[in-house]
Amino acid sequence: MIDSHHGWNTSFKPLVWGFIISIVCTLLAYFLTRYQVFTGWTLTHIVVVIAILEAFALLIFFMHLLLESRPRWNLMMFLFLVLVVVVVIGGTMWIMYNLNYNVMPSMQAGISL
Amino acid sequence: MKDSTHEPYPDPHHGHYSKTVFGFWIYLLTDFMLFAAYFAAYVVLQTSTFGGPGGKEIFNYPLVLTQTLILLTAAFTSGIGGVFAHRRSKQGALISFLVTFVLGVVFLSLQISDYHHLIATGNSWERSAFLTAYFNLVGLHTIHIVFGLCWIIVFLIPLCREGITEIILTRLSCLRMFWQFLAIVWIFIFTIVYLAGVNV
Numbered sequence: 223m224i225d226s227h228h229g230w231n232t233s234f235k236p237l238v239w240g241f242i243i244s245i246v247c248t249l250l251a252y253f254l255t256r257y258q259v260f261t262g263w264t265l266t267h268i269v270v271v272i273a274i275l276e277a278f279a280l281l282i283f284f285m286h287l288l289l290e291s292r293p294r295w296n297l298m299m300f301l302f303l304v305l306v307v308v309v310v311i312g313g314t315m316w317i318m319y320n321l322n323y324n325v326m327p328s329m330q331a332g333i334s335l
Numbered sequence: 336m337k338d339s340t341h342e343p344y345p346d347p348h349h350g351h352y353s354k355t356v357f358g359f360w361i362y363l364l365t366d367f368m369l370f371a372a373y374f375a376a377y378v379v380l381q382t383s384t385f386g387g388p389g390g391k392e393i394f395n396y397p398l399v400l401t402q403t404l405i406l407l408t409a410a411f412t413s414g415i416g417g418v419f420a421h422r423r424s425k426q427g428a429l430i431s432f433l434v435t436f437v438l439g440v441v442f443l444s445l446q447i448s449d450y451h452h453l454i455a456t457g458n459s460w461e462r463s464a465f466l467t468a469y470f471n472l473v474g475l476h477t478i479h480i481v482f483g484l485c486w487i488i489v490f491l492i493p494l495c496r497e498g499i500t501e502i503i504l505t506r507l508s509c510l511r512m513f514w515q516f517l518a519i520v521w522i523f524i525f526t527i528v529y530l531a532g533v534n535v
Contacts, residue, residue: 237415241411244522249400252530265530265534273522277523280518296360299360302364303364303367306371307367307368310372311371314376315379
């Protein structure tokens with residue numbers, strides 16, 4: 223993105239590749255879900271992995287992540303984002319599921335949480 | 336390996352262009368942190384339907400797939416616009432961003448018709464904690480789309496008048512990144528809200 227020497231700023235080719243990969247990933251995840259090829263947690267894990275791959279395809283081919291030269295500030299900031307997202311989403315899920323597990327049994331009076 | 340015919344305007348490491356684009360990258364990452372908080376709230380609340388319908392009963396899956404494909408195409412055309420801007424082709428950039436604008440308007444109208452359908456059938460944000468979290472997360476994305484559309488108009492007027500100067504190239508690069516960011520966020524909404532929602 224910052225660099226000019228790799229030529230990706232002026233080439234259509236990476237855009238076309240990113241577009242094809244993202245369309246294929248989207249359709250794959252959609253039809254795996256609609257035709258119930260997988261169900262339950264297996265399905266959730268598979269579609270989340272496909273989404274992460276698709277996001278990386280867009281980040282690399284569209285937004286040129288990983289292509290800058292040193293000192294790679296964009297990548298540093300991106301890794302910090304990943305850390306924050308893991309803490310926020312992972313931490314929230316961990317705490318809230320433990321909370322439900324530990325607190326809810328005493329409240330089982332037909333209230334569906 | 337510099338391409339002499341299409342050498343970009345800016346100094347690759349110290350100019351206005353690279354500082355602005357880097358700053359905008361940091362803005363996009365902080366925006367994604369905001370979305371992360373909304374995703375966390377949604378994941379926690381998605382089972383809290385309070386006797387109301389769950390996601391798989393009310394989501395219109397073919398519509399959501401159409402929206403995803405439209406937004407991916409919009410990210411692609413804005414990338415094309417960015418390449419034309421770097422090649423200093425005013426006309427190419429103008430047409431590409433206009434196509435992005437049209438696709439964005441189609442996406443927005445599909446999204447609003449979906450909201451309208453949900454509210455008309457009694458499933459507004461007042462129905463349950465699940466629907467509150469749903470409208471918050473998807474609504475935050477919709478607001479970003481509205482800003483992105485306004486922003487295209489605001490940037491295309493000086494592009495028409497002045498052609499591609501360094502400042503306009505910088506602005507168009509930020510605009511391109513914004514639309515690509517919207518597509519990436521939507522991929523996660525598509526996956527976590529709609530696809531993984533069939534298990535809830």
